[in-house]
Amino acid sequence: xxxxxxxxxxxxxxxxxxxxxxxxxxxxxxxxxxxxxxxxxxxxxxxxxxxxxxxxxxxxxxxxxxxxxxxxxxxxxxxxxxxxxxxxxxxxxxxxxxxxxxxxxxxxxxxxxxxxxxxxxxxxxxxxxxxxxxxxxxxxxxxxxxxxxxxxxxxxxxxxxxxxxxxxxxxxxxxxxxxxxxxxxxxxxxxxxxxxxxxxxxxxxxxxxxxxxxxxxxxxxxxxxxxxxxxxxxxxxxxxxxxxxxxxxxxxxxxxxxxxxxxxxxxxxxxxxxxxxxxxxxxxxxxxxxxxxxxxx
Amino acid sequence: xxxxxxxxxxxxxxxxxxxxxxxxxxxxxxxxxxxxxxxxxxxxxxxxxxxxxxxxxxxxxxxxxxxxxxxxxxxxxxxxxxxxxxxxxxxxxxxxxxxxxxxxxxxxxxxxxxxxxxxxxxxxxxxxxxxxxxxxxxxxxxxxxxxxxxxxxxxxxxxxxxxxxxxxxxxxxxxxxxxxxxxxxxxxxxxxxxxxxxxxxxxxxxxxxxxxxxxxxxxxxxxxxxxxxxxxxxxxxxxxxxxxxxxxxxxxxxxxxxxxxxxxxxxxxxxxxxxxxxxxxxxxxxxxxxxxxxxxxxxxxxxxxxxxxxxxxxxxxxxxxxxxxxxxxxxxxxxxxxxxxxxxxxxxxxxxxxxxxx
Amino acid sequence: xxxxxxxxxxxxxxxxxxxxxxxxxxxxxxxxxxxxxxxxxxxxxxxxxxxxxxxxxxxxxxxxxxxxxxxxxxxxxxxxxxxxxxxxxxxxxxxxxxxxxxxxxxxxxxxxxxxxxxxxxxxxxxxxxxxxxxxxxxxxxxxxxxxxxxxxxxxxxxxxxxxxxxxxxxxxxxxxxxxxxxxxxxxxxxxxxxxxxxxxxxxxxxxxxxxxxxxxxxxxxxxxxxxxxxxxxxxxxxxxxxxxxxxxxxxxxxxxxxxxxx
Numbered sequence: 001x002x003x004x005x006x007x008x009x010x011x012x013x014x015x016x017x018x019x020x021x022x023x024x025x026x027x028x029x030x031x032x033x034x035x036x037x038x039x040x041x042x043x044x045x046x047x048x049x050x051x052x053x054x055x056x057x058x059x060x061x062x063x064x065x066x067x068x069x070x071x072x073x074x075x076x077x078x079x080x081x082x083x084x085x086x087x088x089x090x091x092x093x094x095x096x097x098x099x100x101x102x103x104x105x106x107x108x109x110x111x112x113x114x115x116x117x118x119x120x121x122x123x124x125x126x127x128x129x130x131x132x133x134x135x136x137x138x139x140x141x142x143x144x145x146x147x148x149x150x151x152x153x154x155x156x157x158x159x160x161x162x163x164x165x166x167x168x169x170x171x172x173x174x175x176x177x178x179x180x181x182x183x184x185x186x187x188x189x190x191x192x193x194x195x196x197x198x199x200x201x202x203x204x205x206x207x208x209x210x211x212x213x214x215x216x217x218x219x220x221x222x223x224x225x226x227x228x229x230x231x232x233x234x235x236x237x238x239x240x241x242x243x244x245x246x247x248x249x250x251x252x253x254x255x256x257x258x259x260x261x262x263x264x265x266x267x268x269x270x271x272x273x274x275x276x277x278x279x280x281x282x283x284x285x286x287x288x289x290x291x292x293x294x295x296x297x
Numbered sequence: 298x299x300x301x302x303x304x305x306x307x308x309x310x311x312x313x314x315x316x317x318x319x320x321x322x323x324x325x326x327x328x329x330x331x332x333x334x335x336x337x338x339x340x341x342x343x344x345x346x347x348x349x350x351x352x353x354x355x356x357x358x359x360x361x362x363x364x365x366x367x368x369x370x371x372x373x374x375x376x377x378x379x380x381x382x383x384x385x386x387x388x389x390x391x392x393x394x395x396x397x398x399x400x401x402x403x404x405x406x407x408x409x410x411x412x413x414x415x416x417x418x419x420x421x422x423x424x425x426x427x428x429x430x431x432x433x434x435x436x437x438x439x440x441x442x443x444x445x446x447x448x449x450x451x452x453x454x455x456x457x458x459x460x461x462x463x464x465x466x467x468x469x470x471x472x473x474x475x476x477x478x479x480x481x482x483x484x485x486x487x488x489x490x491x492x493x494x495x496x497x498x499x500x501x502x503x504x505x506x507x508x509x510x511x512x513x514x515x516x517x518x519x520x521x522x523x524x525x526x527x528x529x530x531x532x533x534x535x536x537x538x539x540x541x542x543x544x545x546x547x548x549x550x551x552x553x554x555x556x557x558x559x560x561x562x563x564x565x566x567x568x569x570x571x572x573x574x575x576x577x578x579x580x581x582x583x584x585x586x587x588x589x590x591x592x593x594x595x596x597x598x599x600x601x602x603x604x605x606x607x608x609x610x611x612x613x614x615x616x617x618x619x620x621x622x623x624x625x626x627x628x629x630x631x632x633x634x635x636x637x638x639x640x641x642x643x644x645x646x647x648x649x650x651x652x653x654x655x
Numbered sequence: 656x657x658x659x660x661x662x663x664x665x666x667x668x669x670x671x672x673x674x675x676x677x678x679x680x681x682x683x684x685x686x687x688x689x690x691x692x693x694x695x696x697x698x699x700x701x702x703x704x705x706x707x708x709x710x711x712x713x714x715x716x717x718x719x720x721x722x723x724x725x726x727x728x729x730x731x732x733x734x735x736x737x738x739x740x741x742x743x744x745x746x747x748x749x750x751x752x753x754x755x756x757x758x759x760x761x762x763x764x765x766x767x768x769x770x771x772x773x774x775x776x777x778x779x780x781x782x783x784x785x786x787x788x789x790x791x792x793x794x795x796x797x798x799x800x801x802x803x804x805x806x807x808x809x810x811x812x813x814x815x816x817x818x819x820x821x822x823x824x825x826x827x828x829x830x831x832x833x834x835x836x837x838x839x840x841x842x843x844x845x846x847x848x849x850x851x852x853x854x855x856x857x858x859x860x861x862x863x864x865x866x867x868x869x870x871x872x873x874x875x876x877x878x879x880x881x882x883x884x885x886x887x888x889x890x891x892x893x894x895x896x897x898x899x900x901x902x903x904x905x906x907x908x909x910x911x912x913x914x915x916x917x
Contacts, residue, residue, distance in 0.1 A: 035428055085631040092373065095428065096570055097630045099563065103623030111616040225559075228432050236428070265447040274436035281425050281433065310792045311785070492778040499777035499784060500763075500770045507753050507764050514751035517713060518831070519739030519768040528774065575755065 007258050008251055013144035015230075015250020016151045017213070020206040021223045022230040022242040023154060024199045030162065030237045031171035031195040032083070033091060033178070037098040040224030041105035042200060046071055047207030047216045048109050051118040064204075071200030079192045087188070088178050106221055117217035120208065147209045151243065154205065159239045171195060175237070229277035234288055241288055249273045302649070316494055333483055338476045346475035347548070349588065354482045355543045357584035360568040361493050361577065362536030367566070368575035369497055370529035371509025372422050376434035377537055377565045379441035382557035383411040384538030385460075385545035386451045392463045393453060400465045404485070404542045411538025412531040414441065419530030423523050438559055445554040452553075459553040462546040478547040485543065489536060494577050496532070505529055506575070567622075571629050573638025582637040590625075594618050662883065663691035666867055667712065667835060668729075672721030674707055674891075681707040682718070683891045689835070694861055694868045696878045696899075699888035700911060705871045706748055708888070709837045712869075713745050714738040725835070740768055744833035746824045748840045748871075754813040758823050761812055762798060765830030766791040795830055802826050802856055818849040822856070829860065836860065838870040842877060850874065854881055879903070887911070 021043060028036040036042075049070055053063035082097055162168040174181045174191050182188050210220055234245025256272045280288075305320055307313040317323045341350065363377050388407035391398060398406075418437035422430050445451045446458040453460070465472040465481065472481050496502055504525045507515035516522050545552045564587060572583020598614050601607075633639055665688040674682040681704045689695045697705050710716040712723060714735040722729050725741060733741075744765070753761050770791060776784040799805055802822050807815060812823055821841060828836060841857065842850045858881055860866050872878050878885060878899060885902045887895040889911040895902045902908055 082627055082631075089630075089634065091427070093630055093634055096566075097627050099566075100623040100626030100630070103619045103626070105623075107616040107619030107623065111613065111620070115612060115616075225435070228435065232429060232432055267443060267447065271436060271439035271443050274432065274439055278421060278433050278436045281429055282421060285425050285429065310789045310796075314785075314788065314792070495780040495784075496774060496778050499780070499788060500767060500772070501774045501777050503756070503760055503764050504767060506756050506760070507767075510753035510755050511751050513715065513735075514747070514753070515764070516735040517715065517739060517745060517751075518764055518827070519736055520764070521736055532774070 007254050010141075010144070011251035011254030012247050013141070013148055013250070014254060015246040015248065016144075016148040016243070017206075017209060017246075018223075018226055018230045018250055019243045019246030020147070020151050020154070020202070020209060022227040022234065022246055023151075023158065023239065024202040024206065025224075025227055025231055026234075026237060026239055026242045027158065027199045027202060028195060030175050030239075032192055033175045034083070034094045034098065035091070035236065036101075036199070037095060037224055038101040038105055039199070039203060039227070040221045041102040041109070042071070042074070042203040043207040043210065043223055044216075044218070044220040045074070045105050045109045045207075046200065046204040047120065047211040047220060048113050048118070050204065050208065051120050051211060051216045052113040054120075055118065067204055068201060071204055072197040075196030075198075075200045076193045078196055079189060083192055084189060102221065102224070106218075110218070115218065117215045118211075119215050120211035143212070147213075150205065150209065154202065155239055155243050162239065167191070167194065226273070229273035232277040233280055238288075244288060249276070252276055314498070316498070330487070334480070338480060341476075343475045346479045349592065351475070351479050351482050351548050353584055353588040354479070354486045355540055355548050356565065356568065356588060357581045358486050358489060358543065359537050359540035359565050360572065360580040360584045361490060362533045362540060363565050364569050364572075364575065364577070364580045365493060365497070365505070365536065366529050366533035368569055368573075368579075369502060369509065370505040370526065370533075372419070372526060372529060373427065373431045374434040374533070375431050375559070375562050375566065376418060376437040376441075378557040378559060378561040379438040380411045380415055380534045380537035381541030381544060381561070382441060382445055382554055383414050383534075384408060384541030385462075385552055385557070386445055386554075387411070387538070388542035389460045389462060389545065390451065390453075400463075400467065400546070404539055404546075407542045408535040408538040411541070412535040415530040415534025415537075416527050419527055419534075422526045422530070435559075438562055442554045442558065457553060459551060460545070461551045462549075465546060472547075482543050482547045485539065489539065490577060490581075493536070497577065501528070501532075567626055570626065571636055573636030576636070576638035578641065579636050579638030582641065586637065590622070591618060594621065661865075662693045665689060666691040666726060667869075668724035669708075669712065670722045670724065672708075672711055672718045672723070674704070674711060674716060674718045680891050682711070684721070685888070685891075685893050686721075687886050687893065687896055689867060689869055690883075691867050692861070692865050693883040694857070694870070694881055696882035696885045697869065697871045697888060698873070698875075698878055698885060698902075702890075703888040704891040705888055706839055707891075709745060709839055709869070709871065712738075713743055713837055739831065742832075742834035743837065744828040744831045744835070745837035746821070746828050746839055746841060748843065750817075750820050750824055752812045752820055752824055752827070754811070757809050757811055758804060758815070758826075759795065759799075759808045761823055762795045762826045762830050763791065765827040766795060768831065769794075794832075798826050798829050801829070801859070818845050821845070821853070825853075825856065829864075829866075832864075833866060836866050836868045838868065840871050840873065842872060842874060850877065857881065 021039065024039045024042070025036060028034055028039070046067055050063050050067040053066060054060060058066070078101065082101060083094075086094055086097060162171065170181070170186045170191055171194075173184070173186055174188060178188065181191075206223075207216075207220070210223065214220075230242060230245040230249045232245070233248055234241025234243070253269055253273050257266075257269050260272075261268050302319055305318075307318065312318070317326055337350070359377060359381055362380070363374060366372050366374050384404075384407045386407075387410040388403045391403035391406050392400060395403070414437070418434060421433040425433060449455075451460075452458040465478075467481070472478055497505070504515065504520045507518070507520055508522060508525050508529075512522055515525075541557065544556075549556065568583035568587050569580065570583070571586055572581070573579025594614070594617070598617070629636060667689040669688070670686050672682055672685045673680075685704075685708060697708065699705055707716060711718050712725075714733045714737060717732040722731055723733070724730075725738075725743065728741075753764065756764075770787055772784040772787050776782065799808065802825065804819065804822055804826060807819060807823075812820060815823065821844075825838070825841065828838075838857070842853050845853060854877060857868060857870070861868055870882070882899060884897060885895070885899050886893060887902055887905070887908050889907075894907040894911060895905040897905075
């Protein structure tokens with residue numbers, strides 16, 4: 001029983017980490033209708049830039065600020081070079097463009113900083129809480145809990161941002177219809193620059209968390225693929241959905257790996273979240289929190 | 298001046314429906330085929346066959362398959378690699394366990410297996426659209442590769458799922474030289490490309506495009522949506538399956554499941570985008586472009602290394618390649634979202650007027 | 656009003672059809688009939704449920720109550736594919752053409768139900784598939800001649816002006832050789848000249864092919880001139896049903912259009 005709870009807890013916390021990445025997707029999708037496949041590459045780029053600065057002796061918080069500035073700059077550059085010419089193109093075109101962007105970012109990251117993996121120290125030990133382990137024999141890592149808290153704060157802040165502020169409303173308008181938003185005078189380009197910059201910030205936070213956990217290496221770019229089932233479950237436009245989806249995917253993935261895996265030869269984490277998401281889609285094509293798509297004839 | 302249609306009148310619908318209604322086009326294609334079948338085997342060397350021509354043809358076939366599904370029928374798929382893998386491994390198994398079966402028969406059966414997998418993973422398309430469908434195909438991509446690796450039967454219980462394609466014997470003649478493999482691949486791809494063109498200009502192609510453009514209207518006309526979507530998955534996967542078999546038998550020789558990973562699926566998708574969505578010609582153009590690009594970049598970097606007397610490390614080269622790759626995709630999407638095929642069309646229009654300005 | 660013609664027995668019977676979306680009532684116990692070879696107009700203010708009614712007849716929407724009887728077969732609902740197979744064709748208010756295809760291909764899709772060659776035969780092309788394709792091409796060319804759109808055969812429909820697109824949509828519906836043709840505002844967005852052309856085409860279809868026509872239209876002049884009988888809807892209910900002259904003088908209709916408080 002204790003083991004089950006441990007696995008479950010581990011899975012939930014891993015799920016929170018997925019949500020962190022998924023949040024970046026939701027942000028951009030909510031605000032511009034673009035599914036940013038390059039989010040994973042952005043996480044990688046942010047983490048790599050930060051860690052390379054720290055390794056060259058730059059102070060932690062200064063490196064954070066510099067990387068943040070870089071990410072914001074990157075966001076603005078992406079808006080200018082890639083998004084502006086593609087205004088009003090069908091979503092599939094934009095999606096393919098972000099795949100291209102992924103490649104560019106990957107190449108750029110490694111060209112600038114090299115391709116060796118780096119370790120990342122955040123000052124949080126990945127050790128279980130002693131008193132919990134002593135009392136109930138359940139190991140929950142301090143680091144994981146901190147990551148969960150960070151994600152929680154981020155989600156709350158973003159949810160408020162979208163619902164309550166004027167900019168949040170403008171973002172939602174833009175996501176619905178570019179041309180209509182332009183027609184009512186919403187400064188599309190500024191909005192997009194803001195969104196991508198915020199997504200860059202989220203990517204940085206996610207990059208720090210993941211980098212500390214798994215090291216900063218090329219595999220981080222594949223986080224995009226991990227986030228997809230999360231987004232499907234939670235719906236592409238829902239901030240709370242990203243969290244719930246992340247929890248479900250994280251938990252079920254871990255549980256399946258531990259309890260199901262040994263019976264079928266292991267390694268099922270590669271496809272299990274996807275098949276789960278697929279099964280889910282068949283029942284609710286718009287995800288848990290997504291909006292139903294109505295087609296008028 | 299040369300490329301004029303003046304004087305070429307069509308007096309029957311049959312003439313009007315030809316694949317190449319303009320005489321100059323027909324001559325051009327005939328010359329191209331003559332070059333491909335006759336000249337190239339006489340002139341090219343081994344490197345060209347095994348590193349450029351054969352992979353180009355094989356990937357063109359896969360691109361054709363994906364174009365049928367994503368370009369014509371509008372069902373986004375990221376599982377191309379998986380379908381190719383099924384084709385490769387099943388062709389190997391059929392050749393292994395049914396030694397009396399001619400190799401071409403194994404290819405066809407392998408294609409049919411891939412089609413079956415395609416239908417199975419295409420079933421979600423009846424409820425799911427767009428990105429969500431892409432995710433379903435990703436499930437297929439990951440699951441199939443995992444299964445091919447874990448279930449020993451597929452690779453005849455070899456370590457890590459590696460298979461070595463058997464020798465190809467057709468009517469007593471062994472196909473093992475690069476030139477012979479090239480010709481076999483060329484023949485198969487030509488036949489299948491013709492079949493694809495015929496399909497896309499018939500009712501099948503029209504119903505695919507109707508479902509892509511507006512499926513409610515399509516069902517009102519009487520087109521059966523489920524039937525059409527599943528047929529698209531089946532035909533597309535068949536093509537990808539045969540491409541996979543050719544990939545193993547005529548190109549690489551030895552493959553493992555990883556050779557058909559997500560990276561390959563993306564590469565084929567890029568070929569579709571750059572070549573031109575919904576175009577048979579575009580599939581070939583896109584495949585040529587992406588096959589030749591790394592070679593071109595290689596040559597360019599060697600030239601630069603010579604000219605400036607610097608050493609360009611392999612790592613730098615491959616990263617630059619990534620950047621250029623991604624950059625080109627974005628460039629194409631901005632400048633000509635309909636890809637090289639559209640540029641070709643525009644070129645032909647200009648050629649009709651040449652040398653006159655209008 | 657049109658001179659007396661060969662109007663036959665009822666071909667379509669709509670009986671007590673009620674349709675609701677969630678809490679919104681689109682149609683409330685609508686019952687009427689359509690006789691063979693006639694031109695039936697459905698009119699009413701915006702939001703009265705006219706398009707929904709066509710959607711029910713043609714299987715796109717499922718009514719909660721009521722039945723549809725077409726060619727003596729009564730059913731509660733049917734799917735659009737069946738409706739097409741039975742001989743019902745339609746056009747849409749917002750033009751539902753396939754933008755990625757040329758005019759010719761769009762109209763050829765209208766012949767979809769008449770084509771039966773298997774996909775293997777099509778891949779081969781020569782033989783039965785080609786014969787079938789050419790035969791259907793011939794039929795489609797007849798429709799193209801009829802609607803005078805020869806000059807835009809090979810143009811992708813997305814590039815055509817609005818009026819021509821509507822004509823192409825009509826062509827696609829006609830290509831199916833339907834028994835019942837449902838037209839949803841075929842003349843909306845057209846100038847006077849285009850409207851006159853469209854009226855002429857609609858009447859020619861009815862005269863030459865004997866197709867029964869049900870059309871939704873806002874232009875009263877058109878309705879009065881070309882239709883045999885008119886059904887008036889308001890807020891999902893039918894408030895009048897008769898010849899154009901009868902309906903024109905009906906008090907309920909006048910109230911609905913002038914907006915008397917309900």
